[in-house]
Amino acid sequence: MTVTISATELADRLHEPGLVLVDTRTHEAWAEDTLPGAIFLNVYDYFVPESTDAGYEGMAAGAMEAFRRTGLDKATTIVWFEEGTGMRSPRGLWFQELLGLEGGVILDGGLRAWREIGGKTRPGDSQADAITHVDGPAPEGWQPELAVIRDKLLSPPSDLQIFDVRRPAEFDGSFKHDCCARGGRVPGAFFMFYEDMIRNGRYRPADEIREAAITAGLAPEKPVVTYCHRGARAATALYGLRLAGFRKVGIFVGSWHEWATDPELPMQTGPAI
Known part of the structure; x- marks a missing residue:
């Protein structure tokens, strides 16, 4: 199955309509230097109140609100990245799949791989957001089997x-x-x-x-x-x-x-x- 995208392939697709880049490092790291046009989404610091049906529904509801605020719910391809593949970018992709949204991949090797091929970077200056908890029903189409x-x-x-x-x-x-x-x-x-x-x-x-x-x-x-x-x-x-x-x-x-x-x-x- 397709889980990752190489830096070389991303360079070829960078200006593809509907493709969104999401930096999952710290807000400070994103603001200092990131992929061109990348938004910031904090997927790492979220912690579910309890691993129950109700807790997971609130988790999914909160994630969908963040995706809607940033426009990720309308993206055709979402590329999640960090410095090198670790524990942040996969969690971003997991949240995307939890919401039943397709087209997500992890940048293989992260920003380091991008720099290695001579890819340009610049300070982050677009949208910044975070996943938080919302009491309420999960969005239609979510995938509870992932939690x-x-x-x-x-x-x-x-x-x-x-x-x-x-x-x-x-x-x-x-x-x-x-x-x-x-x-x-x-x-x-x-x-x-x-x-x-x-x-x-x-x-x-x-x-x-x-x-x-x-x-x-x-x-x-x-x-x-x-x-x-x-x-x-x-x-x-x-x-x-x-x-x-x-x-x-x-x-x-x-x-x-x-x-x-x-x-x-x-x-x-x-x-x-």
Whole structure:
């Protein structure tokens, strides 16, 4: 499937009608230097209040409002980018797909790849916005299967594969973020660090990601739910798996931050069993 666009192809299509460039780095980085005409959209700092049907509907409603304010809902092609492919541009594409909007791609290698081919940049001076939460129904056409509710992880179907893509120390519980009440992982989770899908700011070849994911214990024909700390790295892993031929992949958006908050929820620590 098409997930990325090369800097060379983007250069050929830069002035194509309906193509919109979206910088997902910080507002300061965008204002200093970005792709010509790129808008800024903060997709990184959003955190869902709770991973429930209602929480996800408000998340989708808020995302659609931001897309409408910036005109992204009318774009035919949206190119998401950051300095090098990391945890921001894939999350932007995931929000786009959540809303049921087609035509999104990630700039392979990000701004670094663009500069390497001699691409021009300039200070960001167009629209700037952020995804926020809105209480209300999700927009028509949204894709709820991309956001997996917390209760599904508590009583998962027999074929559901829970995939933790945080750092090894986060997975085994030897490290926890200050904002997390507990350190550990969702019981039964498979593990692969999300950065192992990336090389030099680009996704690794699909066959390499597929081999690594299978080695981690995943079966490509079964559904997968990814999670991390707050839902961003999980999107990077989702598209890595998509490239590798996994077709049923969603995100537990609240991720470990939400799971750790409830002392009644089970957890595991230590090496993978």
